[in-house]
Amino acid sequence: MSFLAKVYDVELRNIMKKFQNNVVVQDFNLQVEQGEFVSFLGPSGCGKTTTLNMIAGFLEPDGGDLLIKGQRMNGVPPYKRELGMVFQTYSLFPHMTVAENIAYGLKLRKVNKAEMKERVDRVLSLVKLPNVADRYPKQLSGGQRQRIAIARALVIEPSLLLLDEPLSNLDAKLREELRDELKRLHHEIGVTTIFVTHDQEEALSLSDRIVVLNHGFVEQIGTPLEIYNEPASEFVHTFIGKTNRLEGEVVEVNGDRLTVRTNEGLLIHAAKQTRKFAPNQKVIAFVRPEKIQLSATESNEAENNVKGELQIASFLGSYTECEVKVGGNTLSVKVQKLIDKATEQEAAKGIVCYWKAEDVLIMPTERG
Ligand SMILES: Nc1ncnc2c1ncn2[C@@H]1O[C@H](COP(=O)(O)OP(=O)(O)OP(=O)(O)O)[C@@H](O)[C@H]1O
Ligand SMILES: [Mg+2]
Structure with missing residues (x-):
């Protein structure tokens, strides 16, 4: 040495x-x-x-x-x-x-x-x-x-x-x-x-x-x-915390931004990716439950706005854990606010999940 x-x-x-x-x-x-x-x-x-x-x-x-x-x-x-x-x-x-x-x-x-x-x-x-x-x-x-x-x-x-x-x-x-x-x-x-x-x-x-x-x-x-x-x-x-895992395929690439279509047909916009991807590449999109917001109407701030139906809302003290069915996918969503019975019933008929493109992590599908 x-x-x-x-x-x-x-x-x-x-x-x-x-x-x-x-x-x-x-x-x-x-x-x-x-x-x-x-x-x-x-x-x-x-x-x-x-x-x-x-x-x-x-x-x-x-x-x-x-x-x-x-x-x-x-x-x-x-x-x-x-x-x-x-x-x-x-x-x-x-x-x-x-x-x-x-x-x-x-x-x-x-x-x-x-x-x-x-x-x-x-x-x-x-x-x-x-x-x-x-x-x-x-x-x-x-x-x-x-x-x-x-x-x-x-x-x-x-x-x-x-x-x-x-x-x-x-x-x-x-x-x-x-x-x-x-x-x-x-x-x-x-x-x-x-x-x-x-x-x-x-x-x-x-x-x-x-x-x-x-x-x-x-x-x-x-x-x-x-x-x-x-x-x-x-x-x-x-391994580090809960996450939504959505398998799909890259449909568009634009610098560090890309769009993925999940196998169930959901379009997901992602930004600020450190990895490089090509169209048609098989990938997995990850979104943490705490990055997704719920709202009655679409949000201008977020690139991802999808309509779904609230299926389960579990009050866990400091937050509420929700499951929202979005087409063929189910998203786990963690919100800070309390969801009362009336809101829950309303959301069961229809609610918007929104999240920012930069909160999406795209990874190549691991082979072997
Ligand atoms: N003395 C031993 N002889 C044979 N195999 C062993 C021996 N000690 C550990 N192993 C094996 O080595 C691997 C690693 O064991 P280790 O005890 O380091 O795991 P760990 O990460 O500490 O797990 P845990 O969280 O359960 O404590 C395991 O597959 C275990 O079965
Ligand atoms: Mg040990």
Whole structure:
């Protein structure tokens, strides 16, 4: 390596892992900057934990190089990597108090008693649980236990924090609370963090960058906005939030604007596409439900105005989810306003769905 080469906190170069003859992680390349919060996002079995365990040193890669702060780590045992890890399942020692659990890593590092107490108290207040030091894990709630697991990972002041689905065993409200807490913690201490999740909201809200994984392959690496607005593949787009998927064919191209006719005969106008298309090309048009508006009359602001019939309106608190039948297609529409019974009955007879051409994403139909 040249002395000019940039040193990253974590670097994966062509990492590969197989179990028996089954390749589960392939061509994994990633550079994590100091202080960055990076998420691994993907469905069950896509290789998130396997990759995290290779970074931690619990598993050895079968190919490629793994670097931490510029040092090659292949073959280096976990305890020499100075990292904090939180496992998906609660991993506190049941026979030790909270304080003993947290102090465990400090004990191994032969930190003296006075400093140990000070550091344990400090991380307990950091995770907002200052008064539980003498309790046993079974005397804590699930969310509190996860916070103690995070405190235990932080107390050694790791240069790298690895979190494997730390919120997935919690109920919805607690998940959100702890998610905000993680965000605050990261702002406060700025430790480089790799966070594994299969929950797109968690990844979007917490991350500086997201790595989307599918079957052991990296589909895309990008900021939450890039992943959401400029998905590299259909997989990325459909994995991140709900979307309307309309198969069809290009009928007209004009620079970065184009018109698609769906297989059911609906004409869709799209603009600001980064990909290039040709007439007659088979494509898929995507429109997010929240980009579609409902109105009794056509809109001048939007290039796409289609008449349909409201079939279902489900009130979900902060928004209403609707299904509108438009010819042979059914559109999912998410609106902020409340739809009362009278409006619903009116809309069942006829309503206009409208959306902007730039809110349509066109992708080539994937073959093979
Ligand atoms: N020790 C092992 N031996 C054989 N196959 C394994 C082993 N560990 C994991 N695998 C396989 O490797 C693939 C990736 O597993 P991994 O645990 O990394 O998935 P994951 O993305 O963390 O999934 P989840 O979201 O369910 O935790 C899976 O197909 C899994 O069955
Ligand atoms: Mg896993």
